Amino acid sequence: MKILVCISKAPDTTSKIAFSQGNTVFDENGVQYIVNPYDEWYALVRALEIKETIGGEVTIITVGSANDDAIMRKALAIGADAAVRVDADPKDAYFTASQIADFAKTEGFDLIFTGKETINFNGSQVGGMIAELLDLPFVSLASKLDLNGETIQLEREIAGGVELIEVNIPVVVSCAKGMAEQRIPNMRGIMAARTKPLKVISPTAVEELTSYVSFVTPAAKSTVKIIDASNMDELVRLLHQEAKVI
Amino acid sequence: MVLVYISSNNGIAKSVVETITYARKLSDDVVVITTGAASQDDLAQLGKYGASSVKVDRAILGGDSQQLSRLISSLALSLSADTVLFSHDVIGKAVAPRVSVQLKAGLVSGAIALPEENGSIKVNVFSGKAMGFVHVKSAVKIISLLPNSIPAELNGSNCPVEEINGDAGAALIKVISVKRPEGDIPLPEAELVVSAGRGMKGPENWGMIENLASALGAATACSRPVADIGWRPHHEHVGQTGVAIRPNLYIAIGISGAIQHLAGVNGSKVIVVVNTDSEAPFFKAADYGVIGDAFDVIPKLTEAVKKFKSLNN
Ligand SMILES: Cc1cc2nc3c(=O)[nH]c(=O)nc-3n(C[C@H](O)[C@H](O)[C@H](O)COP(=O)(O)OP(=O)(O)OC[C@H]3O[C@@H](n4cnc5c(N)ncnc54)[C@H](O)[C@@H]3O)c2cc1C
Ligand SMILES: Nc1ncnc2c1ncn2[C@@H]1O[C@H](COP(=O)(O)O)[C@@H](O)[C@H]1O
Numbered sequence: 001m002k003i004l005v006c007i008s009k010a011p012d013t014t015s016k017i018a019f020s021q022g023n024t025v026f027d028e029n030g031v032q033y034i035v036n037p038y039d040e041w042y043a044l045v046r047a048l049e050i051k052e053t054i055g056g057e058v059t060i061i062t063v064g065s066a067n068d069d070a071i072m073r074k075a076l077a078i079g080a081d082a083a084v085r086v087d088a089d090p091k092d093a094y095f096t097a098s099q100i101a102d103f104a105k106t107e108g109f110d111l112i113f114t115g116k117e118t119i120n121f122n123g124s125q126v127g128g129m130i131a132e133l134l135d136l137p138f139v140s141l142a143s144k145l146d147l148n149g150e151t152i153q154l155e156r157e158i159a160g161g162v163e164l165i166e167v168n169i170p171v172v173v174s175c176a177k178g179m180a181e182q183r184i185p186n187m188r189g190i191m192a193a194r195t196k197p198l199k200v201i202s203p204t205a206v207e208e209l210t211s212y213v214s215f216v217t218p219a220a221k222s223t224v225k226i227i228d229a230s231n232m233d234e235l236v237r238l239l240h241q242e243a244k245v246i
Numbered sequence: 247m248v249l250v251y252i253s254s255n256n257g258i259a260k261s262v263v264e265t266i267t268y269a270r271k272l273s274d275d276v277v278v279i280t281t282g283a284a285s286q287d288d289l290a291q292l293g294k295y296g297a298s299s300v301k302v303d304r305a306i307l308g309g310d311s312q313q314l315s316r317l318i319s320s321l322a323l324s325l326s327a328d329t330v331l332f333s334h335d336v337i338g339k340a341v342a343p344r345v346s347v348q349l350k351a352g353l354v355s356g357a358i359a360l361p362e363e364n365g366s367i368k369v370n371v372f373s374g375k376a377m378g379f380v381h382v383k384s385a386v387k388i389i390s391l392l393p394n395s396i397p398a399e400l401n402g403s404n405c406p407v408e409e410i411n412g413d414a415g416a417a418l419i420k421v422i423s424v425k426r427p428e429g430d431i432p433l434p435e436a437e438l439v440v441s442a443g444r445g446m447k448g449p450e451n452w453g454m455i456e457n458l459a460s461a462l463g464a465a466t467a468c469s470r471p472v473a474d475i476g477w478r479p480h481h482e483h484v485g486q487t488g489v490a491i492r493p494n495l496y497i498a499i500g501i502s503g504a505i506q507h508l509a510g511v512n513g514s515k516v517i518v519v520v521n522t523d524s525e526a527p528f529f530k531a532a533d534y535g536v537i538g539d540a541f542d543v544i545p546k547l548t549e550a551v552k553k554f555k556s557l558n559n
Contacts (some may be wrong), residue, residue, distance in 0.1 A: 013486055013506045017375040037487050056312075088361070090459050093353065094346065119373050119509075123355045126341025128311060137418040138311045140340035143480075153422070157481065158309065159256060159435075161426035167419045175478055177487065209352030212378045213366045218512065224519070224529050229538030232250055232550035235518070238534060240554065243516045245495040246462065 001056030001061070001147075003047040004104055005080065006114040006126065008090070009064060010036040013119065019215045026120075026215070035071045038115025038175060040151045045180035046145060047113055048079045054147065057081050059109075062092040063099045069198065076193035077185035083196065088203035091211070093121075097129030098206040104134060110169040111152075116141055116176040124174070133171035139171060143178030247275035249327040250297070251318050253309070253337045256285035260435050261333040263295045263398040265391050269402065270296025271360055278320055279412075281314065286407050293405025295398060300405060301413040301515050309337045310417035315344035317412040322349060327386065329459035334390040335434065342390045352382035358395040358492075358513075371487040373509035393434050394492050433482065436465035439493045441511070443469035445500020445521065445540055449477035454544045455499065461551040467491070469501045485510035499540045503528025520544065521531060 003068050011017070012032040012087075020027040035044075047058045060075045062068050063086045063198045072083045084103060090096040104112060112134075114127035124140070131138035143162070144155035150169055157176065239246045248269040252262045269276045278292055278300040289300045301321070306313050318341065322330050330345055332338035334356045346353035346527065358377070359368040366379035367389065440459040446452065452466075459466045466482060473483035484491055486506040492513030499520045501507060508531055511517070519532040520543050529535045536543055 010494045011372070013509075013517065019376070093343070093355075097343075097347075121371055121378075122369075122373060122490070123353075124339040125343045125346070125353055125355050128340055129347050130310070132315065132344040132347040138340055138344070139419065140311070156336070158424070159253070159259065159432055161424055163309075163424050164422040165419050166422055176297065178484070183330055196306075207383075209346065209350065209384050210354065211381050211383065212371075213364070213381045215371065215376050215378045217376045218374075221531060221533065224532040224535040226535045226537060229536050229543050230546070232536075232543065232547040233553070235534060235547065236550045236554045239495065239518070239556075240515070243495070243533065245516045246551075246554070 001050055001054055001111065002107070002109045003056060003058045003111045003113065005039065005047050005058060005060045005075075006100055006106070006112070006130070007039045007044065007060045007062045007072065007075050008036040008115070008118045009033040009062070009068050010119045013037075017217065019217070020031065023214050023216065027182035033060065033067070033071055035074055036115050036118050038117065040075065040177040042175035042177065043113035043115050044075055044078060044080065045183050046175060047111070049180060050111070050147060059084060061086070061100055061103060063088055063096045063203075065089065072198060073193050074185065076196045077189040077196070078117060078183050079189060083198040085198065085200050086203050089202050092208040093123050093125035093129060094209045095206050097126045099203050100126070101130050102204050103201065104130070112136075112170070112172045114172070114174045117175050127172055127174040127206040134172070137167050137171045139165065139166050139167060139173045141176045142173050143176050145173065145179060195205040247277060247325060247326055248273045248331055249318070249322050249325060249331045250276060250278045250331045251314070252278055252280045252333070252340065253282070253335070254280045254289065255282040257284070258288055258292070260392040260398065261335060263292070263536055264393065264396055265331055265333045266292055266295040266297050267398045268391050268396055268462060269359065272329055274298070276286035277301065277325060279303070279318060281317070289407045290404040293402050294400050296402055297405050300407045301410045302407060303410050303414070305411065306414055308419065308421045309340065309384070310419045311340040311344055313414040313417050314341045315348060317414040319345050319348040320413050323388070329387045329389060332388070332390040334392045338390040344387055346388045349386055349388070351384045351386035351388050353388040353390070354380045354382060356392045357389050357391045358392050360396070368491070370513065374490060374512050375509055392492070394437070431465040433465050433484070433489055433491055436491070437494045438462050438464035439467050439491060439495070440464045440497045440499070441469070441501065442499040442540070443470070443501030444471050446472075451541070452478070454548070458497070458544055458548045458551065461548050461555065464495070469507055498528055499544060501528060503531060504527050
């Protein structure tokens with residue numbers, strides 16, 4: 001089984017979110033980058049589990065700069081076999097998906113995994129776009145995946161429930177909670193990752209379809225109103241008359 | 247004109263009428279496309295929210311993104327739509343990116359407001375810790391609207407419904423079965439949410455949370471550790487790595503307010519926090535706070551809600 005896992009970086013979940021240059025650029029000062037949790041915990045680990053049961057190869061791909069090599073080494077330490085970095089700024093989802101699709105086109109992957117979404121831009125766009133560019137079926141927000149020869153069975157979240165579906169490979173899947181459990185890389189993995197191949201390729205020319213013009217941070221809440229624990233009638237009154245939510 | 251895709255298999259959800267209201271604010275000419283088994287009558291009612299007409303393709307039953315995207319893109323082209331609108335739900339997340347590629351039109355996913363004067367559209371970024379304004383470079387725009395971002399408005403009357411046979415091809419994804427939890431309000435649709443965390447001590451204590459939720463007509467949610475240890479089902483987990491929600495009212499009980507939790511709920515209009523620890527970080531994000539023991543406060547709050555409901559009904 002040849003599996004491609006799309007790995008994106010994301011700011012550490014405790015990072016302070018601020019913007020510079022007149023609120024047009026994310027301020028990376030003091031920001032630690034991690035592997036986007038969905039990509040690492042769910043997409044990568046499930047890919048590794050499949051390889052461990054039926055054999056195959058897991059390649060990771062990142063569209064990013066040399067700064068992203070650290071998170072790619074982490075993914076290699078968890079167990080990916082090989083890494084490819086498209087040396088470009090992942091400007092928008094269409095640009096990013098096109099780079100990944102261009103690489104995948106000639107490689108004949110059976111499965112292409114993405115995370116459910118990146119925790120910085122939360123677009124949930126890249127997976128569906130890759131699928132369309134490669135003319136493959138796309139299963140979004142899968143929480144379970146089992147292989148049965150050429151057929152895979154998946155569970156995916158739908159409005160107010162879970163759907164059990166079946167599709168033949170090759171297919172693109174975006175991975176959500178439930179797919180697998182987080183794995184912590186061990187010392188052997190970390191040592192091995194140093195010598196695994198990390199190939200850098202040049203981007204193809206693709207125009208972007210969107211851009212961010214500016215950012216704002218939400219206004220801080222005015223101070224909290226404390227209500228006496230013995231006076232819940234007062235809380236209900238405030239929710240009705242002042243906040244007007246009930 | 248604006249083309250709106252809605253999913254109508256489970257009746258007309260709140261997010262559907264929100265999407266049509268949004269479309270109507272962009273254009274007077276709003277064509278709705280849907281698939282599946284919704285009744286002619288339900289579909290005609292969409293005119294009341296601003297649809298000029300509804301087209302329904304009964305041949306497509308499931309949510310296969312290849313079929314749906316072909317249907318929608320070919321219609322967008324033949325109608326010369328300048329905007330294609332989705333709800334940012336499971337179907338929108340699967341189909342909108344494909345339509346974006348097919349039409350080579352920029353996708354704004356998770357829009358939370360109408361376009362600004364300069365045409366850019368506001369979305370949540372960094373899991374709700376900030377907002378960004380997206381500019382679309384192509385002539386045609388694809389927008390998926392985050393549920394609960396704008397209130398639905400009634401401003402018209404029933405509209406014509408036309409049965410069509412779109413050009414969608416076969417579905418490659420086969421649906422085997424669907425599991426639906428009974429009677430729950432789906433979390434992303436809920437206007438009121440009662441949520442609890444590790445402060446509840448154990449799953450056996452969730453009865454009082456459910457009682458409060460049912461007195462309010464609210465959905466229930468939880469913090470991540472609570473779902474991870476199996477006290478509550480996974481789909482209730484809200485936060486940065488769970489579901490992001492923006493209800494009108496979010497009541498957080500025995501939840502400390504870690505930044506990853508706040509990231510999924512800080513779009514809520516009003517936040518109430520109940521916690522024994524007056525230093526709990528959640529109070530900084532709250533509108534109303536109760537410093538006290540949930541085991542004492544929640545039954546009292548439930549009684550107060552019931553009393554209020556009986557006087558106001
Ligand atoms: C990468 C990453 C992603 C994460 N994603 C998420 C996410 O999506 N969602 C999420 O929720 N968490 C997430 N977390 C975990 C998060 O950091 C916190 O650990 C978690 O939210 C804490 O859950 P809690 O508030 O229920 O528990 P605790 O932090 O243990 O807090 C329990 C609270 O209950 C109060 N309490 C105790 N007894 C009572 C009582 N009798 N009455 C009232 N109050 C009481 C305590 O004072 C305390 O404030 C993530 C963490 C990481 C590292
Ligand atoms: N720059 C990138 N390089 C590789 N994969 C990416 C990149 N950006 C996003 N992805 C993948 O696409 C998924 C969805 O991203 P998004 O559409 O930004 O929410 C992520 O979880 C990743 O798996």
